[in-house]
Amino acid sequence: MNARTPIALAPADSLTEAERTRILAKSALFAPPAQVDENGRRELVGLSREELTQAVVEFGEKPFRAKQIWHWIYHQGVRDFTSMSSIAKPMQAKLAEHFTIGRPGITTEQTSTDGTRKWLFQMRDKQQVETVYIPEEDRGAVCISTQVGCTLSCRFCHTGTQKLVRNLSAGEIIGQFMAARDSYGEWPTPQSEAPRLLSNIVVMGMGEPLYNYENLATALKIAMDHEGIALSRRRITLSTSGVVPMMDRAGAELGVNLAVSLHAVTDELRDEIVPLNRKYPIKELMAACHRYPSASNARRITFEYVMLDGVNDSEAEARELVRLLHGLPAKVNLIPFNPWPGSPYATSKRAQIERFANILNDAGYASPVRRPRGKDIMAACGQLKTESERARKAPAPAA
Numbered sequence: 168m169n170a171r172t173p174i175a176l177a178p179a180d181s182l183t184e185a186e187r188t189r190i191l192a193k194s195a196l197f198a199p200p201a202q203v204d205e206n207g208r209r210e211l212v213g214l215s216r217e218e219l220t221q222a223v224v225e226f227g228e229k230p231f232r233a234k235q236i237w238h239w240i241y242h243q244g245v246r247d248f249t250s251m252s253s254i255a256k257p258m259q260a261k262l263a264e265h266f267t268i269g270r271p272g273i274t275t276e277q278t279s280t281d282g283t284r285k286w287l288f289q290m291r292d293k294q295q296v297e298t299v300y301i302p303e304e305d306r307g308a309v310c311i312s313t314q315v316g317c318t319l320s321c322r323f324c325h326t327g328t329q330k331l332v333r334n335l336s337a338g339e340i341i342g343q344f345m346a347a348r349d350s351y352g353e354w355p356t357p358q359s360e361a362p363r364l365l366s367n368i369v370v371m372g373m374g375e376p377l378y379n380y381e382n383l384a385t386a387l388k389i390a391m392d393h394e395g396i397a398l399s400r401r402r403i404t405l406s407t408s409g410v411v412p413m414m415d416r417a418g419a420e421l422g423v424n425l426a427v428s429l430h431a432v433t434d435e436l437r438d439e440i441v442p443l444n445r446k447y448p449i450k451e452l453m454a455a456c457h458r459y460p461s462a463s464n465a466r467r468i469t470f471e472y473v474m475l476d477g478v479n480d481s482e483a484e485a486r487e488l489v490r491l492l493h494g495l496p497a498k499v500n501l502i503p504f505n506p507w508p509g510s511p512y513a514t515s516k517r518a519q520i521e522r523f524a525n526i527l528n529d530a531g532y533a534s535p536v537r538r539p540r541g542k543d544i545m546a547a548c549g550q551l552k553t554e555s556e557r558a559r560k561a562p563a564p565a566a
């Protein structure tokens with residue numbers, strides 16, 4: 168289904184379609200630039216299947232050509248038309264005159280002592296984002312960004328100190344995952360059951376994904392397409408700070424796993440550390456979680472909870488969290504706070520984190536304490552930040 172197709176959504180009380188329209192209109196103000204290269208060639212990475220077919224037909228070719236190109240780009244991972252051996256050479260040359268198959272440029276690539284790898288990617292307009300690969304024993308997750316900077320200013324988050332510059336395009340979002348696979352040589356896409364090094368996507372990098380919904384949805388549909396990257400929706404986790412109206416839409420259209428950055432159990436505290444709470448308070452957020460379609464026992468919603476010393480880590484707060492989660496298939500990721508230069512908080516004491524976790528575990532909620540990864544390269548949760556800035560408006564000409 169096209170991301171723009173209106174669909175039936177679960178009822179959301181007072182949260183209306185108008186609210187979604189308002190969010191999407193605001194998001195459009197931060198739209199990425201046209202996806203063309205310096206020679207005016209149109210970027211194919213990031214076009215939906217329908218858009219790719221349309222581009223090929225407008226170019227004067229039959230629709231089946233789009234299916235071939237899709238296979239070469241997303242299954243084989245090729246980056247130029249001359250590698251597309253099922254397409255005749257003169258056609259390859261013609262395609263190369265009009266189209267391009269790009270990747271974000273790599274500014275830096277750092278690998279931590281624990282194997283975590285972080286890239287600073289540069290887009291065509293020189294804006295930069297960070298992407299992190301977190302390897303496990305037999306699999307690994309790529310944490311991708313959706314915006315350059317962020318509007319939300321969560322107080323524990325380094326990215327939140329960087330103003331929103333712009334949204335990433337669908338191609339720039341899926342391109343981060345493809346570039347990460349380039350880095351490990353994981354092309355063509357492994358057969359369905361074969362182990363993959365880069366087996367999961369977590370949309371938890373820079374930005375609030377649901378404030379860039381259209382581009383995110385196109386990118387994730389590309390990732391899930393079974394004739395390309397072919398990642399199951401169960402291997403994709405979308406993390407939000409709680410943009411309630413868009414959670415309904417993401418649930419209906421994408422159905423990927425949901426993670427919610429909760430971090431506090433009272434509106435008073437959450438208003439302060441996740442300011443979006445002032446717009447969508449905890450009660451509305453939890454109601455949206457109950458409506459989320461993957462909220463079944465097999466697919467629990469993950470609640471992210473950063474452990475801030477003396478701020479949100481008391482046993483009373485753990486008990487309140489249990490009360491909030493009641494009736495919801497849920498797991499809680501406890502994240503020891505990862506300090507960054509100038510951050511206003513300290514990490515909770517180990518013993519306190521354990522007491523907190525025990526209360527959740529005793530109530531039947533798995534609550535692993537996240538092992539910080541890539542600390543030595545500032546790749547841990549909430550530490551991502553780039554130097555990209557929104558271009559200042561030119562001063563008005565003197566009258």
Ligand code: SF4
Nearest residue numbers: 317320321324327374
């Ligand atoms: S936690 Fe996420 S939503 Fe909040 S400021 Fe950081 S990047 Fe933005």
